[in-house]
Amino acid sequence: MDVIQHQDRTGDTMVARWPQQGTSDIRLGSQLIVEESQQAVFFRDGKALDTFGPGRHTLATQNIPLIASLFGIPFGGKSPFQAAVIFVSTRTFMDLKWGTKEPVAFRDQELAMVRLRAFGKFAIRITNAQLFVNTVVGTRGLYSTESVEDWFRDVIVARLTDVLGENLTSVFDLPRLYDELAMGLKARVADDFSKYGTELVDLYVGAITPPEEVQKLIDERSGMAALGDMNTYLKFKTARAIGDAANNPGGGAGDTVGAGLGVGLGAGIGAMLPGMMREAMQGGGGASAPQPAAPAAAPAAPAAPAVGGAAAAAGTPAFCHNCGQKLPPGSKFCPSCGTKIGE
Numbered sequence: 001m002d003v004i005q006h007q008d009r010t011g012d013t014m015v016a017r018w019p020q021q022g023t024s025d026i027r028l029g030s031q032l033i034v035e036e037s038q039q040a041v042f043f044r045d046g047k048a049l050d051t052f053g054p055g056r057h058t059l060a061t062q063n064i065p066l067i068a069s070l071f072g073i074p075f076g077g078k079s080p081f082q083a084a085v086i087f088v089s090t091r092t093f094m095d096l097k098w099g100t101k102e103p104v105a106f107r108d109q110e111l112a113m114v115r116l117r118a119f120g121k122f123a124i125r126i127t128n129a130q131l132f133v134n135t136v137v138g139t140r141g142l143y144s145t146e147s148v149e150d151w152f153r154d155v156i157v158a159r160l161t162d163v164l165g166e167n168l169t170s171v172f173d174l175p176r177l178y179d180e181l182a183m184g185l186k187a188r189v190a191d192d193f194s195k196y197g198t199e200l201v202d203l204y205v206g207a208i209t210p211p212e213e214v215q216k217l218i219d220e221r222s223g224m225a226a227l228g229d230m231n232t233y234l235k236f237k238t239a240r241a242i243g244d245a246a247n248n249p250g251g252g253a254g255d256t257v258g259a260g261l262g263v264g265l266g267a268g269i270g271a272m273l274p275g276m277m278r279e280a281m282q283g284g285g286g287a288s289a290p291q292p293a294a295p296a297a298a299p300a301a302p303a304a305p306a307v308g309g310a311a312a313a314a315g316t317p318a319f320c321h322n323c324g325q326k327l328p329p330g331s332k333f334c335p336s337c338g339t340k341i342g343e
Contacts, residue, residue: 002030006038006087014126014145015137016087023082032057037091039129044083046138051130086137088129092201093145096122098153103211104161109169114214116171118160120182120206124152124198131197152193156203159188164208171210172218178205 004026006016018024023044033056034040040052099119108114126132136148163185168177186203193200209215319326325336333340 002027003033004030004085005033005035007035008089011091012093012145014089014093014148015133018085018087023084026059026081026083028060030059032059032085034087037089039088039090039126041086041088041130041133042083043086044081048130048134086129086133088126088132090126090129092123092125094121094123094202096124096149096152098122098156100157100160104157104164106161106164106168106171108171110172111170111210111214114171114210116164116208116210118157118205118208120204122152122156122203123201124193125201126197127194127199128197133197135196152198155192156185156189159185159192163188171208174208178208181205181208 004018006018008016032040032042032052034052034054036054038054041048042050042052097119098121100117103115103117106114106116136151163181167181167184168174182203182205185205186200189203190200210218320334320337320339320341322339323334323337325334327334327341331341
């Protein structure tokens with residue numbers, strides 16, 4: 001007596017064919033053993049005759065009436081016939097991955113057109129073995145779990161664009177919409193899965209991200225928002241670039257900044273930096289910060305108009321017209337606030 005069965009030792013096999021290639025001689029009275037998490041589809045000449053659930057089945061005319069009508073029962077019901085059995089696992093396959101092979105174009109409300117990549121996981125279960133074999137395995141010749149996973153991954157990605165267009169207006173709203181997008185995508189592909197005899201049990205969105213260059217622009221925008229306005233942000237960037245040039249006058253950022261600042265500015269950059277940084281961080285661009293009063297013990301303020309390059313060159317003591325700090329002889333910049341003397 002012949003015994004036909006398939007035992008999945010890995011637990012990862014979705015479809016298994018017996019025999020692996022072609023057909024085999026099967027005698028009436030042979031035993032077909034189907035595991036608890038399996039269904040077996042009986043084939044002859046490429047046509048599905050019957051589907052068997054879990055248990056032990058005797059291949060006889062009363063169990064497979066189509067065989068009797070197609071072949072008759074000559075030779076006392078013992079004649080062999082060519083057939084094949086496809087075992088289909090009905091367990092839930094989890095940890096299947098989906099993702100976009102190429103970025104998906106999306107019209108963003110704030111960034112205009114942007115390309116998005118998305119990935120996540122899904123879980124499926126085969127609910128109709130004969131329909132699944134006829135529509136997926138039979139027509140596409142897919143017998144491996146990897147091939148079936150690739151097929152359903154493409155189905156999910158194909159519906160992603162519609163779901164994004166209907167539920168998302170800007171990539172800045174993505175963090176709070178992952179669950180809604182996953183539910184919408186699952187509902188959209190449910191019919192696509194069911195027509196192949198499968199059920200989409202779960203679907204999760206891992207991440208939806210724009211390209212790296214767009215992420216850098218978003219970071220720049222966040223930095224500008226943290227400082228307040230465009231004027232303040234530009235002052236901050238300029239002050240930081242000048243600081244980099246002062247710390248590295250021989251190359252790198254110093255070469256780039258030096259082209260616009262001129263030769264010989266390195267000596268005064270260190271003195272200018274504190275005042276520029278303070279003005280940027282205080283949100284400068286409108287009215288200037290209140291000027292501190294001159295020290296009480298300082299000489300009379302009327303001497304201040306004499307401040308300038310000539311007075312500094314002559315060694316005459318002077319005071320900063322911005323903060324009132326006493327200037328060393330020959331100073332071109334205030335050591336306290338960085339203001340250029342003579343402006």
